[in-house]
Amino acid sequence: MLLIDGVRVRQRGEVWLDDINLELPRGMTTLLGPMTAGKTTLMRVVAGLLPPDAGRVLVGGRDVTSVSVRRRSVAFVYQRFINYPTLTVYENIASPLRLDRAFPRESVDRRVREVAELMGIGELLDRRPGELSGGQQQRTAIARALARPxxxxxxxxxxxxxxxxxxxxxxxxxxGMFADSPGVVLYATADPNEALSFGAPAVVLGEGRVLHTGDVAALYAGPPSLAVAAALSDPPLNVLPGVAREGGIDCLGATFPAPAGLPPGREVALAVRPHQVAVERPGGGAVGFPAEVRLAEVTGGSTFLHLLLDGGPHVVAHLPGTRAYEPGGRATAYVDPEDVFVFESRHGGGQSA
Known part of the structure; x- marks a missing residue:
């Protein structure tokens, strides 16, 4: 188990990590958050590349906070692949094994070829990084990280x-590779679709804080806060202003159901994902918002329609197929209340309406 206990990091007078407390078991955990969430900073602390200002890092019950990088049992794969340009693929993968005195010398060749085949680069072992494509270079970097247990x-x-x-x-x-990993695998991503595809337990970071942890599919289906909902939405979430009334939530003249216990007069944020915004009335209890067309982005088999709601904010509708819209034209954005999440603006908590 990897235990991160009360870790804080300040850099140039700013808080980069604020009281991070996590218990990560063996196997894969996804670290999800936007670019400034603190993902890389947290990984650098775990790797021993950045000492925390407070807190501890324990691996298997052993406090490694003050242990040097070379003496930690850790491997790091960066966003930009890093390989030794003068070494062959074989020697790149073998390099951490040769530095590990505990790894049997006679097993180096077998392990290099085993990992190379696993990463689909078995036929490239005699080449140097400069002769490889970007994907092959990244496979080499990952293979080198996987080579040494x-x-x-x-x-x-x-x-x-x-x-x-x-x-x-x-x-x-x-x-498939990480499903039965004997160690802790921490995979950082800013892409919620990537986190959902892995299906691993997720830690959602935002502004250097842990926003929530848990099953990623459950977090997507019922985000506990606006920040978590935003982290799990790509394209970005649409957010509309609302005020709780006796008969429901008033949002730009339309009425939405209010969650139980929401006091009248409370300002709220209503969030809906772009693929759940329609421009043809879907039937049922869908609510329509008149809007001005600002931009239509055609991307292959879908269209991103940017709309300015009358008296309200911009919203984006992710529509199937290729659609033609003239900027300045009129359209109606339809939203099904069942697709809307309601969050109390003050502290970001929320629940589905």
């Missing part, structure tokens, strides 16, 4: 710089 494996958005097809392929490979 470690207690903690850290992966900091390792697929972010790869093209979509390769990213999907590697993601599937890694999911």
């Amino acid at each position: 470690v207690d903690v494996l850290l992966l900091d958005e390792p697929l972010a710089n790869l093209d979509f097809k390769l990213r999907e392929q590697l993601r599937a490979d890694l999911k």
